[in-house]
Amino acid sequence: MTVTSEEHILVINPAEFSTKAYEAFRQLPFVSSLTVIPGVGYGGRSTTVREVTAEEWARTTILLTGRTLPPSREAAPNLKYVQLFSAGSNQLQNEPFYKASDNTIYATASGTHGPAISEWAILMMLNFFHNSHLYSKWQAEARWGSDSEFPRPVIDQFGRTLGVLGYGAIGRQTARVAHALGMKVIAHSFSSPPKRERVEVAVPNSGDPDGSIPEKWFTGVEQLDDFFSSGIDVLLVSAPFTPETEKIINKKTLAKLKGAYIINVARGGLIDTDNLIEAAESGLIAGAALDVTDPEPLPDGHKLWSVKNISISPHISGHCVGYENRVTNIAIHNVKQLRAGKTVTNRIDKSKGY
Template sequence: MADRLVVLHQGILPPNAEHIEALADTVYATEEELPLLLPGADILLCWHSITPAVAESWPEDPTLAPAWVHVAAAGVDSLLFPALVDNADVVLTNSRGVYDQAIAEYVLGLILALAKDFPGTWEHQRRREWRPRDSERIGGRTALVWGTGPIGRAVARMLRAVGMRVCGAGRTARADDPDFGTVHEGASLRPALADADYVILAAPLTPATRCMVDASILAAMKPGARLVNVGRGGLVDEEPLVKHLADGRLAGAALDVFAQEPLPAASPLWDMPGVIVSPHTAGEVTGWRADLADLFLENLGRRVEGRPLRNVVDKEKGYVRDGTALESC
């Protein structure tokens, strides 16, 4: 008997839906329909990934919970609620690997935009003002990439390729990493922050990383440095960030993710000089939905054939550990 699959969507379905339907008894659910359709399902595909609807619709009876939940995103923080995490019979997978190169390119674009003041150039063009001025080099500048997973590694390789000096920040310090060279943690992190011209956040959002960039970390950053966040908005305490930007201690920031999304119209970040705001689109390049759908389809085929699933998340840690797989679910 085919698995019963519920696809949580927001009006846009996976582009390979007919292939998915050939492998599973598939029903489609909006946020409003999910409480009715989720209980008793074997699989939940969160095609609409950043939503509280899954937690709000999760069956009270653990035997009615799906055996496998897949999220069409790299981040799984919205799914790390106790009833799912504590149920050992529920396997969680994500879309690790889909966004790596796209986000690395986006980070390079943001750094170039900040260093060359492209927003200022575009504003002068809009006003028909001819204002020659100097810009900054990025070659030889130091970038600290905070988050040493696949996205962080792709970012590090991209920035090294254009002549930037790169180091990493992660859970384990080491001096011979193939992508970062030196990886800092704990006591060695603050000196690295004081040396970095750009701090790039590419870490997952977990209880351990929530608001990891707080007032003390921002104060430890090099005067005139810039912050780039393509991880999760919850990594940053935005109130002290606004203060450090307003008083000029930090030269700017490029932010693709925010504590509250969409970013409220009243947020001062919208209008701050030296700040680039984008709507959580760093990984959304032409064909990205097809890539997400193909990854899920591959995993669905693995389940049908009884083979290990890709990208199994350690639900206690909140991310995929290298080499993690599950024989069956």
Template sequence: MTDVLLLMAPEDTELPGLDGLPASVRLRCVQDEDALRQALPEAEVLVVTDFRSGLLERCWPAQNRLRWVHATSAGVDALMFPALWDSPVTITNARGLFDRGIAEYVLGAVLMFAKDTLGNLRLQRHRQWQHRDTELIEQRRVLVVGAGSIGGEVATLLRAVGMQVVGLARTARADARFDAVHASAALPEQLALADFVVITAPLTDDTRGLFNDQAFAAMKPGARLINVGRGSIVDTAALLRALERGQLSGAALDVFEQEPLPEDHPLWQQPNVMISAHMAGDFLGWRRALGEQFVTNFLRWQAGEALHNRVERG
């Protein structure tokens, strides 16, 4: 019998798609601190859907039987607390599952800006008929900050509609999904060339606060920012200043330094900003797909095969 523990947020229902687990699995679901403290020392495998409460870090036991922790997200920054990160426990994530949905969100945001959809909706609300010329996106330049799995899917989709897409990664490399991939040190010069800047990078010590006043000042005047990575990569106050002085023509934001975004936050009032509630990759049926992805990986683990989406420390 293998003990699998599912850590869920209080408002969550049980993750669908787990019905494919073998009969030899004892699945337990916990949603509060007392239950987690009681169950965690006996679990061999932990599936985490609750990333925002910090509950796992608070309850991490000095002694446990855990061999594998699976995050039902592409990013694992919420699991980077030292006790887990420094342990021998294998960590996997949901890499790949949300790539297409996020890429489609980015394409939609690019088209929204190019065709002035926000302007159309404002005029419609006031019943104003106002003809304007809009932009073509063909041959416009996109900088994707974070040339990993998600960034590569974004590049594939944007290049398919005729855009020029350059990626940014830790080191320069050849990647057929992009027109070029430059090292992260090239950020200032690449920002100056891009009509659209798309953030798909994970949150790390290197990316936290990466988009500050200096980065926005380096951007091409009139460029647009699309953030589908992590909110803390962008200094929100610096972004507001860039929008207000007209350095940026707009921003599409799916992630924020503080979530939910407070009702009185000035970003809500910006006429050239689109806000969504950390949902860029969430498609109909995504929760079941997460469960099924874990089951597929569990069967590999049970058979002694290499796990998919293993997170490498370092």
């Protein structure tokens, strides 16, 4: 990677994100310019509200974006680093610039979402097993309810098993919180051998830095069946969405997860929606919490809306105050790494799709 004497930063800022976070770039002696263009949409779904000018693309060396990329390699000859606002990169896979820009390094925002999404996952799990959705109903009705109205017995999670499919930043922070509740944690990593150590740049001291929380690790496609058959009570789906993981939760998988509660914070396409509905309605699985769906957005009238033991939220589990500061932390760290000729964090491997 060639070190230029100066960097020109272009930020396509998602809606409602504060621009103050990006002022940190101005404190870096090698940053010559900072351009912030307002965007619409959140995180990786955001796009710019206006066209980026030819002059802006031409001078940009560092880009922070949701999914907006230059129209061609010739339009942005100096672009060497792209920082995404999302933990996933599937929104770029078919973009011409992404496929053609072999000399550009891409990095995700992995690590940014860990605290918020892990809390959402634990919230949904506890809400389900404690039937707490009824509390606000009783209060609104101004009456003293009874546990005889619970649709299911209360189950605390102490001693139960959390299976984490995809032990990245989100999986590690969720494992940390679940472990504090007394849960046993097992993990599956598609890389073999798994990378046990992971130090978070976006949110320092979060997650599982040395990979010591899981009592057992499973790796690669060849150990998926063993993982799903290992007595999982709660399954967290936090793996990247790739051709390898598409509909990885299917009829065969669900049979191995009999009785489990499934939480999907990754992408809707990792789960076969029809198979999930059938498993939930038949009682094969306890239920599910979905922050992502297939299709997404979930259309009006879709059958998934009416399944009683499935909860749905509109892809917002990672929303939190200060999100943009965490992404900026990653970008600044990586730009310094690049200029020093060192490895960047969260670098996307195009051959893997994440």
